[in-house]
Amino acid sequence: xxxxxxxxxxxxxxxxxxxxxxxxxxxxxxxxxxxxxxxxxxxxxxxxxxxxxxxxxxxxxxxxxxxxxxxxxxxxxxxxxxxxxxxxxxxxxxxxxxxxxxxxxxxxxxxxxxxxxxxxxxxxxxxxxxxxxxxxxxxxxxxxxxxxxxxxxxxxxxxxxxxxxxxxxxxxxxxxxxxxxxxxxxxxxxxxxxxxxxxxxxxxxxxxxxxxxxxxxxxxxxxxxxxxxxxxxxxxxxxxxxxxxxxxxxxxxxxxxxxxxxxxxxxxxxxxxxxxxxxxxxxxxxxxxxxxxxxxxxxxxxxxxxxxxxxxxxxxxxxxxxxxxxxxxxxxxxxxxxxxxxxxxxxxxxxxxxxxxxxxxxxxxxxxxxxxxxxxxxxxxxxxxxxx
Amino acid sequence: xxxxxxxxxxxxxxxxxxxxxxxxxxxxxxxxxxxxxxxxxxxxxxxxxxxxxxxxxxxxxxxxxxxxxxxxxxxxxxxxxxxxxxxxxxxxxxxxxxxxxxxxxxxxxxxxxxxxxxxxxxxxxxxxxxxxxxxxxxxxxxxxxxxxxxxxxxxxxxxxxxxxxxxxxxxxxxxxxxxxxxxxxxxxxxxxxxxxxxxxxxxxxxxxxxxxxxxxxxxxxxxxxxxxxxxxxxxxxxxxxxxxxxxxxxxxxxxxxxxxxxxxxxxxxxxxxxxxxxxxxxxxxxxxxxxxxxxxxxxxxxxx
Numbered sequence: 001x002x003x004x005x006x007x008x009x010x011x012x013x014x015x016x017x018x019x020x021x022x023x024x025x026x027x028x029x030x031x032x033x034x035x036x037x038x039x040x041x042x043x044x045x046x047x048x049x050x051x052x053x054x055x056x057x058x059x060x061x062x063x064x065x066x067x068x069x070x071x072x073x074x075x076x077x078x079x080x081x082x083x084x085x086x087x088x089x090x091x092x093x094x095x096x097x098x099x100x101x102x103x104x105x106x107x108x109x110x111x112x113x114x115x116x117x118x119x120x121x122x123x124x125x126x127x128x129x130x131x132x133x134x135x136x137x138x139x140x141x142x143x144x145x146x147x148x149x150x151x152x153x154x155x156x157x158x159x160x161x162x163x164x165x166x167x168x169x170x171x172x173x174x175x176x177x178x179x180x181x182x183x184x185x186x187x188x189x190x191x192x193x194x195x196x197x198x199x200x201x202x203x204x205x206x207x208x209x210x211x212x213x214x215x216x217x218x219x220x221x222x223x224x225x226x227x228x229x230x231x232x233x234x235x236x237x238x239x240x241x242x243x244x245x246x247x248x249x250x251x252x253x254x255x256x257x258x259x260x261x262x263x264x265x266x267x268x269x270x271x272x273x274x275x276x277x278x279x280x281x282x283x284x285x286x287x288x289x290x291x292x293x294x295x296x297x298x299x300x301x302x303x304x305x306x307x308x309x310x311x312x313x314x315x316x317x318x319x320x321x322x323x324x325x326x327x328x329x330x331x332x333x334x335x336x337x338x339x340x341x342x343x344x345x346x347x348x349x350x351x352x353x354x355x356x357x358x359x360x361x362x363x364x365x366x367x368x369x370x371x372x373x374x375x376x377x378x379x380x381x382x383x384x385x386x387x388x
Numbered sequence: 389x390x391x392x393x394x395x396x397x398x399x400x401x402x403x404x405x406x407x408x409x410x411x412x413x414x415x416x417x418x419x420x421x422x423x424x425x426x427x428x429x430x431x432x433x434x435x436x437x438x439x440x441x442x443x444x445x446x447x448x449x450x451x452x453x454x455x456x457x458x459x460x461x462x463x464x465x466x467x468x469x470x471x472x473x474x475x476x477x478x479x480x481x482x483x484x485x486x487x488x489x490x491x492x493x494x495x496x497x498x499x500x501x502x503x504x505x506x507x508x509x510x511x512x513x514x515x516x517x518x519x520x521x522x523x524x525x526x527x528x529x530x531x532x533x534x535x536x537x538x539x540x541x542x543x544x545x546x547x548x549x550x551x552x553x554x555x556x557x558x559x560x561x562x563x564x565x566x567x568x569x570x571x572x573x574x575x576x577x578x579x580x581x582x583x584x585x586x587x588x589x590x591x592x593x594x595x596x597x598x599x600x601x602x603x604x605x606x607x608x609x610x611x612x613x614x615x616x617x618x619x620x621x622x623x624x625x626x627x628x629x630x631x632x633x634x635x636x637x638x639x640x641x642x643x644x645x646x647x648x649x650x651x652x653x654x655x656x657x658x659x660x661x662x663x664x665x666x667x668x669x670x671x672x673x674x675x676x677x678x679x680x681x682x683x684x685x686x687x688x689x690x691x692x
Contacts, residue, residue: 041503167666193665193668200398200402200641201395201641204395205391221601224505224600232515232529232598251505254504254505255603
């Protein structure tokens with residue numbers, strides 16, 4: 001009898017010891033420095049909020065989040081990924097903001113058998129020919145938000161749209177995504193230098209082309225510059241401006257001021273999306289960090305919850321990779337944007353909305369949902385993916 | 389034709405902006421023989437301080453009045469603590485040290501102001517557009533930038549040609565040992581010149597604040613063009629900086645505005661657009677290469 005009790009006690013101790021000593025490690029490679037550092041900051045804060053709400057646990061499994069800054073550089077991202085996998089033995093990675101970093105890092109991670117859950121970057125290659133069973137994107141495929149605006153602009157009967165994007169792959173993809181659903185004429189298609197700050201010359205040509213609407217994709221500071229200068233040139237009074245949510249997150253709006261009010265933009269999420277999960281998330285985020293979450297924060301939060309749902313299914317044992325993957329594929333978690341499914345290429349099949357920039361009663365600039373444009377929208381690259 | 393006039397004004401305005409930046413840089417380089425990569429940081433500091441003060445007080449002019457001396461003070465502190473140790477070193481050491489300063493200032497602004505880009509609005513009395521010619525509407529604020537640039541050019545001309553300080557600066561540029569031997573306090577002169585250069589960069593930053601995003605790292609994008617300007621104009625020459633800045637502003641703007649259209653005469657529209665986008669971003673550098681082929685020391689070399 002004593003022996004049995006003793007061995008039970010020892011067993012109990014060793015079990016609890018094992019549980020306490022081995023939280024599941026999650027490696028987050030993200031962009032915290034450079035001008036775009038706030039994107040990574042919001043993804044990280046959204047992810048951490050989910051962990052903090054579970055008191056250090058995701059899906060009731062203790063986790064340890066390691067965060068490192070890739071500085072927007074692909075080679076640095078690769079080094080961090082290697083360190084997370086080799087030194088820290090992390091089997092779950094996440095966090096990359098930029099598609100060029102994702103293209104350099106993700107194939108390496110999934111080839112070694114680890115899992116990667118993307119909270120942002122969704123380059124077409126990883127959704128199509130380069131899809132992988134261990135790669136999941138919880139946000140969107142890069143083209144999706146542009147496609148939604150293309151559809152909306154067509155529905156609103158705009159017929160002569162001027163297009164503008166930076167001269168790099170994501171810029172060309174953006175306009176290709178827009179044109180996939182836009183059926184009217186193209187008044188002009190201009191590619192600017194990446195990082196350009198003054199758009200006076202482009203705006204003068206734009207005015208001369210007399211379009212009935214303008215669609216632009218200029219992420220980060222470039223967007224702030226463009227929107228301000230667009231309004232200063234008086235164009236916002238004559239020609240409506242459209243864009244993806246990337247240029248209209250709450251942080252950019254604060255720097256743009258009145259110039260962005262009224263602009264319609266495409267997004268899979270909005271802070272005023274009326275679901276209990278989302279209301280609770282927005283309130284908790286504001287309380288924890290003192291600012292309104294951006295879509296990046298919502299994506300970080302959803303990534304954490306998705307990982308949590310799969311960790312719960314395998315009781316924290318990521319080495320059961322088939323079971324873990326099957327649980328991820330179900331996307332069975334209380335997402336803040338409303339339920340969605342994964343397509344066979346592991347990208348969301350989800351509703352996409354357009355929002356309008358408004359000034360609320362307190363004088364803050366934010367987005368208001370305008371209309372659901374797509375229901376259960378899947379990306380265009382799924383058929384190229386060989387996964388079943 | 390009307391579009392062409394508008395683009396000319398745009399080119400002029402960009403040129404003036406570049407002149408404010410490059411006048412300070414070329415002075416520092418020509419007189420002190422220091423390559424100062426951190427020049428863009430003073431542009432950023434000017435914009436940040438002005439945006440903060442303008443947001444608190446609601447006055448753009450007050451923002452400018454505070455930001456200029458603050459930037460000059462920061463600049464002179466940098467001269468006293470860092471650059472003074474580098475005058476005798478070679479250019480590589482100077483590049484490394486001032487490159488480090490860029491990181492230092494970018495991180496400092498993130499610590500003080502956070503990652504959130506600041507908002508700065510055009511003052512109401514400079515808002516809107518005027519009709520210069522029938523059909524040519526131009527924003528008043530951009531005209532104000534051009535005016536500020538002209539005034540600064542005039543001020544520098546008078547400073548250099550009509551004052552004792554200007555004479556000493558010019559003398560210091562051609563032979564500093566001799567000037568020191570004649571009893572001019574060359575150290576004080578250097579600090580003053582550096583402060584002046586910093587203030588011009590800050591002025592450019594303040595003027596850019598309402599049109600651009602005020603954010604950490606904003607100085608680097610204009611810094612490269614500034615270096616192109618002083619290389620084209622001839623290092624150390626303020627007149628060269630003025631001509632170089634206007635040329636670069638024009639070439640850049642005209643390239644962006646008209647190159648794709650010109651290429652359409654030769655290529656298919658799709659090819660012309662792609663080629664035009666790439667070529668126009670290179671146009672300034674191609675122009676620099678051409679100038680250097682015929683004038684290796686720039687258009688107005690300060691030293692023979």
